[in-house]
Structures are given as C-alpha cells and as structure tokens.
Amino acid sequence: MFDIDKWQEIFATIKKNKMRTFLTGFSVAWGIFMLMILLGAGNGLSNGVSQNFMRNAVNSMWLWSGRTSVPYQGLKEGRDIRFTNADYDILKDMEGIDATSGRYYIGGNTFSYGSEYGEYSAITCHPGLKEVESIEIIDGRFINQVDIDQTRKSVVIGKDIYDALFKGKNAIGEYIRVNNIPFKVVGVCKESSGTRHRNAYLPVTTGQKVFNGGNRLHNFALTINAETLEESRAIEQKVRETFARKHKFEASDESAMGSFSLLEEFLQTMKIFQAIDIFIWIIGTGTLIAGVVGVSNIMLIVVKERTKEIGIRKAIGASPSSVIGLILLESILITTVAGYIGLVLGTGLMEVINIFVEKQYEISAATNGGNGETIFRNPTVDLGIAVTATLVLVVAGAIAGYIPAKRAARIKPIVALRDE
Amino acid sequence: MISINNVHKSYVTGHNSLHVLKGIDLDIEQGEFVSIMGSSGSGKSTLLNILGILDNYDEGSYYLNGSLVKDMSEKKAAQLRNELVGFVFQSFNLISFKNAMENVALPLYYQGVPRKKRNKIAMEYLEKVGLLEWATHLPSEMSGGQKQRVAIARSLISQPKIILADEPTGALDTSTSYEVMEILKEINKDGITIILVTHEHDIAAMTQKIVHLKDGGIDQIIMNGDLKQFKSQYAKQLETA
Secondary structure (H helix, E strand, C coil), rough: CHHHHHHHHHHHHHHHHHHHHHHHHHHHHHHHHHHHHHHHHHHHHHHHHHHHHCCCCCCCEEEEECEECCCCEEEEECCCCCCEHHHHHHHCCCCCEEEEEEEEEECCEEECCEEEEEEEEEEEEEECHHHHHHCCEECCCCHHHHHHHHCCCCCEEEEHHHHHCCCCCCCCEEEECCCCEEEEEEEEEEEECCCCCEEEEEEEHHHHHHHHCCCCCCEEEEEEECCHHHHHHHHHHHHHHHHHHCCCCCCCCCCEEEEEEEEHHHHHHHHHHHHHHHHHHHHHHHHHHHHHHHHHHHHHHHHHCCCCHHHHEEEHCCCCCHHHHHHHHHHHHHHHHHHHHHHHHHHHHHHHHHHHHHHHHHHHHHCCCCCCCCCCCCCCCCCHHHHHHHHHHHHHHHHHHHHHHHHHCCCCHHHHCCCC | CEEEEEEEEEECCCEEEEEEEEEEEEEEEECCCEEEEEEECCCCHHHHHHHCCCCCEEEEEEEEEEECCCCHHHHHHHHHHHEEEEEEECCCCCCCCCCHHHHHHHHHCCCCCCCHHHHHHHHHHHHHHHCCCCCCHHHHHHHHHHHHHHHHHHHHHCCCCCECCCCCCCCCCCCHHHHHHHHHHHEEEHHCCEEEEEHHHHHHHCCCEEEEEECCEEEEEEEHHHHHHHHHHHHHHHCCC
16 A cells, blocks of 8 residues: 555656646535634534533522412412511521522612602522622722621612712712611622612611611522533422422422522523534534535546546556545545645634634623623634544545546546547 | 558548558568658558557558567557657657757657766767767757658667658758658668658668558569669650540
C-alpha cells in the first residue's frame, strides 16, 4: 500500500492539476466549514439560552396556603390553612431545600419620598428570596438576617421605584414611607427576568410586626436542590406530606396548599432546546448531504476528464486496479486534507467568535452583578462530530470516485482514447 | 512473432451488429515493417487494436510471441502490453500535465522502475529521437512532430518486441511525416517489428509489406518488391474512380 513512487505520482498529478484539486478540496472544505458554523451557532444559541435560564434559579418552587376542598380525618372541607413562622423553620431545615423565604402580604403599599409617591408592591421576605428569585442588587445590599432578627425597618427598592422616587439621587440610607411608615433604604435591586422592577422587599418579621401579621405567613418561596425531575418531585412530595400532616389536610388537596415549581418548566424549555438541536441536526445533515453531492459530482467530472489519461495509462501497461488506486488515493488525499482545513477554519472561526462573546459577556456581567446577559455562549462543536462529518465526506468522495473510476478502468483503452 | 488465424470481430450497438473483421489470416515475423491499408471502415484500426491487445476478438486465434492471446484478464493484458507492445497514436496521446521526460518514463513506472532510474532512461530515449533539450516541456508547448517523437520514445522505453502505430503521420505535414518514418525505420533496423496503419500510399511505400484490407478481409498482401506494380495499380484505380 505505501509506495513512495505511487505517492510521488499522486503528488505530481495534484501539483499539475491545481484547479481540479482546488475545486474538489474547496467543496469539501466549504461543506465542513459550513457544518461547523451551523452546528457551532446552534450549540452557542442553545448554551446561551439555557445558561440564561439556569441563572434564573431553575429549581425554584412556590407554596401558598388556601382552603381545604376534601374532608380529612373527620375534619370538614372548607377549612383555611394558615402557614406560620414555625413552618418556615421546618422548611429551612428540610433536606433537599437550599434557600427558603416566607412572605406575609401587606395591603395598601403607597410608597413616598418627599413629595414623590406611587403605588408599588411591598414583598416581605427572608434573605433567601434573593437566591430563589435571582434578584440582582444594583446598589447597597439585600435584606439580611440581622434585619430579620432585629425586625429592622429596612427596605430594598426596585429600580423603577428608585427612578420614580429618587430620580437618580442617592437612595441608600434615605428613609421612604411605606403606607406612611418610614423605612430605611438599604439597597436597590432588579428582578432577573422582565423589564419591570416595581417590587420592594422588606424583612418578613418587620412586616408581620408593623402590619399586624403576628406569626402568620402567606406563602413560601424556596429552591430545591435536585438534579432530576424525579428527585425534584420527591422533594416536592415530601414538603406536601410534611405540611399536610402538620396542618391536617389531604396531601393531594391542591386547594389546601398550592404549589408551583419551575423545574418542570425548565425541563419543558429543555424540550424546546432538544427541538432546536433536532432542527440543527436536520440542517447539518442537509449541509452534509449537499457536500456529499457536491464532492460526488466533482469526482464524476474528474474521472470523466481523466478518461483519456486512463486510456493512455492502460495502453502503456497500467492494470485497472492501479488506475483505480491512483484516482482513489488522490481523491482521498485531497478530501482529507481539505476536510481538515475546513475543520480547522470552522472551529477556529467559532473560537474567535467565542472570545468576543465571552468578552461581551464579561462586560455585561461586570455591570450586572455577575450576571451577564447573552443568548450566545460557547459556540463550539464536539470534536467527535466534526471528525465524523469529515470522514463521511471523505468516504463519500471515495465512493463517488470509485464507481466511475472502476467503470472508466473497465473501458477498453481504445474507447477511452477515442474519447476526446 | 504474430500469427492470426481466422479472426472475426463484430461490434454490437443496440440491436445492430457490425461485422468488422470477417476472418483474417495473417503472419508477421520478427523484424518486419508492415503497413496496414484500406479504406475507412475496412477494419484496419480494429485489427491493430486486436494486435495490441487493446481489444478482444470474437472468433479465431491470435498468437503473440508464441502464446495465445484470448479472453485475457485486464491485468494480464496490461502486463503483456507493457512488456511486448509499444503504441504510437495519430493523436499522440501524451498525458497533458506531464512533461516530455515524464511521459516517456511512464511505461517504466508500471514496470516498477524507480523514479530516478526511469527518468535517466527516459532522457536516453529522448536523445535518440533528438528531443533532449525539450525534456522539461509540456506536450502543449511542442509541435506535432515533436509530440509524435516523444510518443515514439515512450513506446520504445519498455523495449517492446512490436511497435503498433495507428496513423502515426495522420496529423503531421509531409516533411515531419517523413522524419517520423525515418525514426521508425531506424527502430526497425534494431530488430523491432513495426506495424502501422495508414491510408497514405507514400508512407506505406516505405514499409516492407503492405496488408491491404477490404470489407473486413485481406484483399492483398504486397511485398516491397511489388510496390511499383502496386503503385501503378493504385493509379489505375484512381483514374477509374
């Protein structure tokens, strides 16, 4: 197989037929290049969006109390279920739950500072809410444990509230009035999703105390530390059962305690990504097929063009197999080298794009409390896929060259020589 | 050297069968210089192709150098061609992207001769045909006569027993035709059998034996001594035509 003379003959042929070599090589390189870019772009989009989604505390869950709808252990339906601070303590220490926050609803919610005022939502919470709802701090800090313990009148205001009340002035340390009660601004924040930032956050204990809530809590927000949907459902189920036993309601009673979890949504979104992936693969396969057709076409033409040469070679003593071998090895050599070049260029371009994307990401992350905004990240292709695609093209080129080469080698030399 | 007995050959195209050779008997000895003549369609090129193992035949037998050439595998045929036969074509059939030296050396490539050695031998043969200084030129840079001389050098390099030339002067003017014929005569003097197909009488007249084909059979074989008679007969034919 390895015969220096044969390779010299092949290299000489390649060198003297630059145009033909270029066209064959270009179609392969271009096919691989486009495939790399398409798959890379698809991966980048998928990575970017899923990362954005991941950041939004994908494993969040919300619980709220309601009224029982089925009788339980001799108790009639229609009972109100009330959460208390004790429930928060149970949740906080429960296995599989990371961050937790309770909330007590307060009504009214007129915010004022000096002569400015407006209606906004006041949310009473524990420090854990920051993690659950991925609240981004622009200035100052979020509600902390000291605020809770000392029932401080601290407030973290949303950016919209800050803009409306302070109009760009410094807010930290200033006092605003919430339902006419003064609260000290300790931070300005943004909600991770959406463009409206009209929520203000108060310590839950302060809320209960100032607005006569006693130890009552209306709902809980928590993050579940689970890898899979099954694990997440098990933890959800455990929470339900614990609360059902404690508050005496049927565990399956959705109206006694409602719950909503984002993990299922996350998994649903992942299905969309899968759909994107399938779409990318269809396009990728299409590109690959186009490449295969292109290479095959060129090989057909190459063999056609070389029919006379084949005839001459046969007339002066070349065996059919040596003629086929010459053409095949040449085509494999060209397609392999060209495929590799396309591979390097394609991945190279995606790496360059990746550098820019990362820079962009860092810039946006720096201004955004560590949470960069991008829908395009790590647009690279799995090396195995890239190599496989190249191999497919090489093999296709070889097959596409073999069939006509075999036919050409079978033609009587006279016929081949007559063909001008 | 060559012995052909009752060779038949038909070309089948679709439903039509064209009976080109209708029983040819021909013996050619080592060292002969033979021309095959005949009007177009008389089967002269077909006969040459069969002689050169470029084509097979349907009936009869063909002995080349003592061995029967029939239903050979492509590989065996290629090997025999390489060892015994050299070809010279009307359209030269040089490989366009190889220079003169590489074209001449190509038959040795298929004999497995190393590159340096075969290029050296090729230079010797180019010198023989007077084209040493053209060794690195491509066919497209040469005149018809030069190309044909390169082709002759190529046919000689494998030291064949027979040179088969299919209208070697067909694409050349008279003076270059004569140059080429002189070279072929020189080769013939070294004991190589030469069989050439031509329709030019002056070219045929330079050979020792003329095989005249007509309608797929041998019309007459004219030995060199009878050439004058042949010429006058040919002139008569022209007059009556």
